[in-house]
Amino acid sequence: MSVLFHIGRYFLLLRETFGRPERFSLYWSRTVEEMDLLGVKSLGIVALLSAFMGAVITIQTKTNIDSPLIQAWVVGFATRQSTILEFSPTVISLILAGKVGSNIAAEIGSMRVKEQIDALDIMGVNSAGYLILPKIAATMLINPFLIMISMFLGIFGGWLAGVETGVVVSDDFIQGIQIGFKPYHVVYALVKTVVFAFIITTISAYQGYYTKGGTREVGISSTRAVVYSNVVILFANLILTQALLL
């Protein structure tokens, strides 16, 4: 089927998803459940990756700019900028696309092949809204918090690794993370995070919702959800960076 067909069907699904909820209180309680499942339960992997990546960024920066002409605080500065501008919002979102996206596609895909979505439709429930909207709301609400935690842990991991390995002095690193700090960069990162959360959830839900067949096809949908989410995130990252930073 053509790309245009999928794009059209994706937007039609979005229209259904944002249709009037049957009972707002039920949607809200599902949103809270999804925040726990998709957000809080991703905290461990986000924390681990952020701390280690921050550490690696610090050590690599130092080894690549080891020159008497470059001031010592540049290591902290580079770690902060890399973490806030790109690593936390983009790389962590790509990783969440793998974890959360495959989860969403597999869950909704399984419901499709087990006729549970048909059961919702026959009851008169807006199945797209009931299943997808709470996930969109949950990830768009919780992911900015995950990314802020990631930013903190990335920089903290960089400081810890830098100081413990002796590649940077603590005061220089702290001076570096303060120099030229623009709060707008955090806003830019959070805007990207929210957009990426929407992309991950809707593309993965689309793949799951239109699954046909059995368990093998559910697996294929999960894989596609991750691949397509990643590709769209990369394009969106470029567009948003040009739009918000240039």
Next chain:
Amino acid sequence: MITVEGLGKSFGDVRILEGIDAVFRKGSVNQIIGRSGSGKSVLAKCMVGLHRPEEGRVLYEGHSFHDMNAEEKRSIRQRIGMLFQGSALFDSLSVIENVMFPLRMFGAMGKEEMRERANTCLKRVRIIDKDHHFPAELSGGMQKRVGIARAIAMNPEYLFCDEPNSGLDPQTAIVIDELIKELTEEFNTTTIVITHDMNSVMETGEHIIFIHKGRKWWEGTRDELLRSDNKELNEFVFASSLMRQVKKAMIGGA
């Protein structure tokens, strides 16, 4: 009462249903029978609005379902209960939550009242002390019964059962058949059962439609079925030696 007029449905170039006309009566168990792939499930899915037919109409009490607006369709759907072949219970919800689900979505009841109604439905299908079990912890027969409890929770006017006996042992299958018959009489529903289980046809069939190659090939009662000389119907119904013996015993035929 549900009326189907000239229903036709294709998937791509493959013609699935052709010119189906039928009337499904209130207060009786209407059965759609046919071989696997004959189009009977597609017919049921067209009737409940999961598929849109290219030709023909499905009338609920004289009103064409596919010509209704979204709100009217939703209203009809809330009067439909459906038991799926695989039960289609929500895995993440307990037994009681599954039965309460349509009540929570559309009912105007308080939480206690909903729980009471769900318990009544579960007792009606003889599921006791399993409220907090999850579907995966139940046997196939129990899952079917919970599926029936969920289907009747909103007091439906129309009850659809897609292969209610598939994957069940003969004793459990009879329990499910009897339950469907009892509920049809009790709630005066228009019940449509899609099946290829001949025991079920013999147990509960009141009005039977035989679908063959996407067309309505034959229609009648159980007694008429036993006496029919329709070649394709006889090949399907009396494929097993057991059914041939039943026919012989009941009407003395070959």
